[in-house]
Amino acid sequence: MKKIILNLLILFTFSGISVSQNSDSRSGKDKKRYKELTILHWNDFHARNQPYKITKKDTVAGTDNSYIVGGTSGMLGYIKKNRNSKTLLLNGGDDFQGSPISTITRGKSQIELLNLYDLDAFVLGNHEFDYGQYALDSVMMLAEFDYLCANAFLTTKNKTIGDRYTIKKVNGVKIGIIGLTALDLMTLTLPNNVSDIKMLDADSVVNEGIKYMKKNKCDLIILLTHVGVDNDKMLAEKFYKDVDIIVGGHSHTPLFKPVIQNGVVIVQAGSYGRYLGQMELIVDRRKDTLAEYKAWLTETVMDTAINDKAAGEKVDKMLEEIEGYLSTVIGTLETDWKRGNTNESNLGQWETDAVRKATGTDMAFLNSGGIRKDLYKGSITVGDVWEINPFGNTIVKINVTGKMLKEMFENFIFQSLDKSTERSSGDRVIISGLMIDFDSEDGTKGNYIKSIKVNGEEVNDERTYSISTNNYVGAQFAKYFGDVSGEIKPLDTGIVDRDLFIDEIKNQGVINNTAEIRMRDISKTEND
Numbered sequence: 001m002k003k004i005i006l007n008l009l010i011l012f013t014f015s016g017i018s019v020s021q022n023s024d025s026r027s028g029k030d031k032k033r034y035k036e037l038t039i040l041h042w043n044d045f046h047a048r049n050q051p052y053k054i055t056k057k058d059t060v061a062g063t064d065n066s067y068i069v070g071g072t073s074g075m076l077g078y079i080k081k082n083r084n085s086k087t088l089l090l091n092g093g094d095d096f097q098g099s100p101i102s103t104i105t106r107g108k109s110q111i112e113l114l115n116l117y118d119l120d121a122f123v124l125g126n127h128e129f130d131y132g133q134y135a136l137d138s139v140m141m142l143a144e145f146d147y148l149c150a151n152a153f154l155t156t157k158n159k160t161i162g163d164r165y166t167i168k169k170v171n172g173v174k175i176g177i178i179g180l181t182a183l184d185l186m187t188l189t190l191p192n193n194v195s196d197i198k199m200l201d202a203d204s205v206v207n208e209g210i211k212y213m214k215k216n217k218c219d220l221i222i223l224l225t226h227v228g229v230d231n232d233k234m235l236a237e238k239f240y241k242d243v244d245i246i247v248g249g250h251s252h253t254p255l256f257k258p259v260i261q262n263g264v265v266i267v268q269a270g271s272y273g274r275y276l277g278q279m280e281l282i283v284d285r286r287k288d289t290l291a292e293y294k295a296w297l298t299e300t301v302m303d304t305a306i307n308d309k310a311a312g313e314k315v316d317k318m319l320e321e322i323e324g325y326l327s328t329v330i331g332t333l334e335t336d337w338k339r340g341n342t343n344e345s346n347l348g349q350w351e352t353d354a355v356r357k358a359t360g361t362d363m364a365f366l367n368s369g370g371i372r373k374d375l376y377k378g379s380i381t382v383g384d385v386w387e388i389n390p391f392g393n394t395i396v397k398i399n400v401t402g403k404m405l406k407e408m409f410e411n412f413i414f415q416s417l418d419k420s421t422e423r424s425s426g427d428r429v430i431i432s433g434l435m436i437d438f439d440s441e442d443g444t445k446g447n448y449i450k451s452i453k454v455n456g457e458e459v460n461d462e463r464t465y466s467i468s469t470n471n472y473v474g475a476q477f478a479k480y481f482g483d484v485s486g487e488i489k490p491l492d493t494g495i496v497d498r499d500l501f502i503d504e505i506k507n508q509g510v511i512n513n514t515a516e517i518r519m520r521d522i523s524k525t526e527n528d
Contacts (some may be wrong), residue, residue: 092249148179
């Protein structure tokens, strides 16, 4: 649609601040030409079905202020409060993945909850594919709303995995909506999850959708995307002559005021249901464009007068149904499990040892940042493992030469010691099957390591060694280990780390491990 914006009003709020509504003073023929429209939107909910706590620091008073936001009950309540007969309701994707109920039900819980909203359109995000393309195609059959995905083609079924586009009519305004999922979908999920998916050229499918909308005389064209703000800007650069609004997701960006790119209005509402995005528009139906608009975010602060009680009860009921599984006792812990970003940790070492044992590799590495909870001694439940390891990473295998292994840890130690780099902030590598002595006071990159042994033997530069790690470390290899002389080719085993740990806890029954010094700074030892 041609861009002629007559009057731009951009307002934004935080929770509790109201936004005044300009009344439309037009009358007669003008009222037929100019139509009011409300758009409500949210994205990247990630199965945060229960309300959760936010803490803000008051820098003046020096105190922390905490309050509850979000959840299905909160988001639905705020939507109902702000919805009317002139409202279009949109979701920018990634409702799956982030809590046990989503993974256990393979997304079914999220579709059942999304059905409560009476959505106009939902775009598939990359995490909707986390349980596999066929599981997604199957569970979406339960959806009571239009779900879109113009650029991911399911080859064996000869169709896109969602509708390419849809047309909605709200308050006399004909709105064309085109859906795009993550442009780099094939690298954002496991290969097996998208083995039957062919990614279509985004520009081509948008052009096709625009032609369809023009043929059907739409007043507005909206791109509903899960591609991130930067890619939204690129789309706006290309399609500004026809696209009016981009409602986005993926980058978890709370746009408290919209981005205007070549006259295209780009909005996104952060993540985890903390914010509801709101737009108030006046559409010029004669010129097929926006005459006026304002856009803002409202924080979904818990309010018993707003939160939807029935939705909250449905979530509680769902959790009751899996509570038995999550509360299942699978072992006994005789020593507290502790995490550590700066020190060796018995929890991290136990998990890394378990990965090496299960995969049969020479050594194993995990990142300490992926371990999210300590555990006190006592019974170990399935739910404990889920909370310790919430991401559901898979295990990958990598082969390296001894020479590459030395390069990796020279780089790792240098990055850890260099306070100007991101690596110095923490998230250490936890190792198994490997013992390293290094000298932090040597001060010369390439000379830190004094001894590096794999299973008790000094590393041979020419020998090939096998490593097991999680797919995050595999994908972010350079972040931890810098550039090395050989090629790194992670091979995904498909084994979910959490499942591996549950099996090993069951196998051991009783666990009592203490942390070892596996990476020793000899300069500190000698000084002590």
